[in-house]
Amino acid sequence: MxxxxxxxxxxxxxxxxxxxxxxxxxxxxxxxxxxxxxxxxxxxxxxxxxxxxxxxxxxxxxxxxxxxxxxxxxxAAVDDDRIRDVLAVRAALDGLAAAAAATRLTEADLDTLTGIVTAQQAHLNDRADPARDAQLDLEFHTFIRDASGNTCVVDELARLEAQAHLYRGDLWCSARNRRVALREHRRIVEALESGHPESARAAAEAHVQGLLTRLARH
Ligand SMILES: [Zn+2]
Incomplete structure (x- = not known):
């Protein structure tokens, strides 16, 4: 050979x-x-x-x-302190990635993102399956960060998103949290469709800030 x-x-x-x-x-x-x-x-x-x-x-x-x-x-174990640190950095980087992606995504890309959100909606009506939820959430965020075209952001976010999913609180599995997260994903897609970097940044940051707020409540 x-x-x-x-x-x-x-x-x-x-x-x-x-x-x-x-x-x-x-x-x-x-x-x-x-x-x-x-x-x-x-x-x-x-x-x-x-x-x-x-x-x-x-x-x-x-x-x-x-x-x-x-x-x-x-x-690794991701405890409450670590997840807070991870999400705080993710909020900034997710915003950066979404702002960059807003001007780069094609119609086909936006269809793909809409497809992931539709799959999440369909899945929401099923009983909570944390593994499937995590997979769809990772797919959604991975698609946006890869579309940013910024390799530093792609590398850092890949690590942070994976660590966030090691956290085993009810952040990902409570029915209410899943519904709210889905609504935030929809807002991100709408902002990306508008093509405005600042709207996309705000929507992406709001999603991760929302996770932080829900974590504090938990
Ligand atoms: Zn998400």
Whole structure:
């Protein structure tokens, strides 16, 4: 096999192993404080240890895992103080990303965002499934930040959004909070449709400030 394609295969495998373990953490399949044992995960996923080791390092960089003596690494815990700090920074960066995205999104992009909000609406009528809620929320915010075209904002927000979803309060699962968050998502889409950066910034900031307010109430 030529060296290039061998490397591509290794990096594709690395990426898919990272995505899989990250999903296990974000969905709560692996919970805060649980050990991220490289041999055990390699066996479970049916892969060698090296891509698992790299994936765990990547999770540490993303703030989703922390190094732990003897066990290597464990899933990070996001407590009330940490989530407040994460959301305060996210408010500013989400605003920046939305303002930049407002002038860049195409009609097709706006349709995609509307589709995510519609899926959230449909899901709202179902019983709370925190994993599905988190997934749709991440999809929504990931789409906007990727559309910002600012790679620094994209990198930082990727870490902060994931950490926010490690928080296991009822911020994400109470029916009332889910309804309010959906309304805020709609306002963000409307502001993005208007194409006005400042409206988009205000709507995106208001959503994260809303999360902070609901957290304080909780
Ligand atoms: Zn959201």
């Amino acid at each position: 030529p060296e290039d394609s061998a490397m591509t295969e290794a990096s594709l495998l690395g990426r898919s192993v990272h995505r899989r373990i990250r999903q296990m953490v974000l969905s709560g399949e692996l919970t805060s404080g649980q050990s991220l044992s490289v041999p055990a995960l390699a066996t479970e996923l049916g892969v060698s240890r090296s891509p698992v080791r790299e994936a765990v390092q990547q999770l540490i960089y993303e703030g989703l895992a922390v190094s732990a003596p003897h066990v290597g690494a464990k899933v």
